[in-house]
Amino acid sequence: MAPLPEISYRRVSSWETGEILALYRTGGWWDEDADTALIPALIRGSYAFVVAVDKKTLSAVGMGRVLSDGISDAYIQDVVVLPAYRGHGIGKGIIRSLIGICHAAEIGWIALIAEPGTETFYHPLGFSRMEEYVPMKLDQEKTNAQPQ
Numbered sequence: 740m741a742p743l744p745e746i747s748y749r750r751v752s753s754w755e756t757g758e759i760l761a762l763y764r765t766g767g768w769w770d771e772d773a774d775t776a777l778i779p780a781l782i783r784g785s786y787a788f789v790v791a792v793d794k795k796t797l798s799a800v801g802m803g804r805v806l807s808d809g810i811s812d813a814y815i816q817d818v819v820v821l822p823a824y825r826g827h828g829i830g831k832g833i834i835r836s837l838i839g840i841c842h843a844a845e846i847g848w849i850a851l852i853a854e855p856g857t858e859t860f861y862h863p864l865g866f867s868r869m870e871e872y873v874p875m876k877l878d879q880e881k882t883n884a885q886p887q
Contacts, residue, residue: 743827745794746801748836752783754790758799766819786813787840791820791829800824803833805841805849813841815851834864 756778763769763778782788786809791801801820807813815837820829841849852874853861 744800744824744829746824746827746829746832747792747794748832749790749792750836750840751788751790753779754782754788754799759790759802762799762802762819762821763817765821766817768817768819787837789833789836789840791824791833793824801829801833803830803837805837807841807846809844809846811846812848812850813846815849818851830860831864834861838864 756775759778759782760769760775769775782804785804786807787805789803790799792798793800801818801824803815803818805813805815815834818830818833820833838849850869851861851866853866858868
């Protein structure tokens with residue numbers, strides 16, 4: 740078994756674009772055609788962006804971010820860890836860091852949309868299914884077809 744990596748969790752306002760791009764692609768969230776020049780603005784535009792950093796290599800091995808107004812509600816998203824680093828609690832460390840940032844700002848309503856099969860990861864961190872709510876996404880094709 741590989742030794743546990745030493746990881747630090749950093750709230751950042753910028754990071755090396757290539758490393759963040761690799762994490763987004765690991766999660767399956769960045770198309771080949773998408774403009775990578777948008778990544779710095781994505782980081783800056785987040786309420787909080789946390790990078791898990793391998794202390795030995797000083798490279799980003801995981802990330803997550805919060806979207807929020809900084810007062811009432813917060814949404815955690817884009818949590819991903821490179822496959823070689825999974826299974827060491829790094830994802831949990833990212834989530835705990837993001838929750839800590841929200842709690843420090845007295846944001847009490849924190850939510851996320853979990854991918855199917857990941858509920859057992861989020862339950863021990865305090866998350867539970869919102870039984871009376873349905874996640875929804877805007878269908879751009881239907882919206883663009885509607886009169887203004």
